[in-house]
Amino acid sequence: MFSNAEIGIDLGTANILVYTKAKGIILNEPSVVAINSQNNQVVAVGKEAKEMVGKTPRHIVPIRPLKDGVIADYDITAQMLKEILKKVSKKAGVSMRKPTVVVCTPSGSTSVERRAIHNAVKSYGAKEVHLIEEPIAAAIGSDLPVDEPISSVIVDIGGGTSEVAIISFGGVVSCKSARIGGDKLDEEIIQYIRRHFNILIGESTAEKIKMEIGYALIDHPEETMEVRGRDLVTGLPRVITVTSTQIQDAIRESLLSILETIHATLESCPPELSGDIVDHGITIAGGGALIKGMQEWLANKIHVPVHLAPNPLESVAIGTGKSLKMIQKLQKATK
Numbered sequence: 001m002f003s004n005a006e007i008g009i010d011l012g013t014a015n016i017l018v019y020t021k022a023k024g025i026i027l028n029e030p031s032v033v034a035i036n037s038q039n040n041q042v043v044a045v046g047k048e049a050k051e052m053v054g055k056t057p058r059h060i061v062p063i064r065p066l067k068d069g070v071i072a073d074y075d076i077t078a079q080m081l082k083e084i085l086k087k088v089s090k091k092a093g094v095s096m097r098k099p100t101v102v103v104c105t106p107s108g109s110t111s112v113e114r115r116a117i118h119n120a121v122k123s124y125g126a127k128e129v130h131l132i133e134e135p136i137a138a139a140i141g142s143d144l145p146v147d148e149p150i151s152s153v154i155v156d157i158g159g160g161t162s163e164v165a166i167i168s169f170g171g172v173v174s175c176k177s178a179r180i181g182g183d184k185l186d187e188e189i190i191q192y193i194r195r196h197f198n199i200l201i202g203e204s205t206a207e208k209i210k211m212e213i214g215y216a217l218i219d220h221p222e223e224t225m226e227v228r229g230r231d232l233v234t235g236l237p238r239v240i241t242v243t244s245t246q247i248q249d250a251i252r253e254s255l256l257s258i259l260e261t262i263h264a265t266l267e268s269c270p271p272e273l274s275g276d277i278v279d280h281g282i283t284i285a286g287g288g289a290l291i292k293g294m295q296e297w298l299a300n301k302i303h304v305p306v307h308l309a310p311n312p313l314e315s316v317a318i319g320t321g322k323s324l325k326m327i328q329k330l331q332k333a334t335k
């Protein structure tokens, strides 16, 4: 039995992941909460709540409290965190009494929000709670040499935001964040299909299209996919065929905005660090890194090597868990 469990939590805009030293990733669920609007009670959290999206009676409202990278409602975020910790202690099969917890918070969060997250975890019985910046966690989880005098660039394309950071000596040298991520691509796909086919599709369908036939702006053999939606003229269900070229058109502007954010961050890089970036390139993580052709497209556009993180969806959680060693080292050094 580990009475002093160490846990890392990635509080992402789309997914929450929990990592323990003993078992690796032990929980990976959507950051969704279903609320009963009649009494404001939490009905479900995570997978169960996501499955309710678009399908529940009117008074059950699924919400994503972290959707845009800022905490829309921190009461609900705190309740979600507690439910997640409950699930974790059931799954972990180890005593979760007084765990040490490191939480990665969205980089747009304010000090009040960070405090709220800290308190929610603490009130669940954590012995120590540490908050870590997302780019550092992503870099550690992507095996980048963060505490060495070599600068690394990490691009984390999540659900609600994309974060680009230059890291050196364990700290963020320069960082830019854009409120554009996988969610925005899904929205663009919904809009495109509405405009070009007069068909309304749901968010989950749009996400499926993106994952199956969504390409970054590279040449590729065209793919097609059958899509079901509601005809806006007749009101009836209809099946259409969409092509990967059409989807590329739909998401073009958003992809260019992500590229622009990367560009702007590299431009703000201190000249002494530019050499490292030319040699070592940048690393992409987050679910958006999995868009087909992303690595190739970015490499063509920014002319430095582009690496894909070993587990793009898990980088932050792994890094959060592993950062504990670094935090303890720092604490010792400052004592």
Ligand code: ADP
Residues within 6 Å of the ligand: 011, 012, 013, 014, 015, 016, 157, 158, 159, 160, 161, 181, 182, 183, 207, 210, 211, 214, 285, 286, 287, 288, 290, 291, 292, 312, 313
């Ligand atoms: P966050 O850290 O904000 O919670 P994640 O890094 O978990 O976000 O990424 C979630 C986003 O990545 C979602 O928009 C999801 O649709 C997208 N995504 C996940 N897998 C893929 C894939 N294979 N191809 C394209 N997009 C993906």
Ligand code: MG
Residues within 6 Å of the ligand: 010, 012, 013, 156, 158, 286, 316
């Ligand atoms: Mg993330």
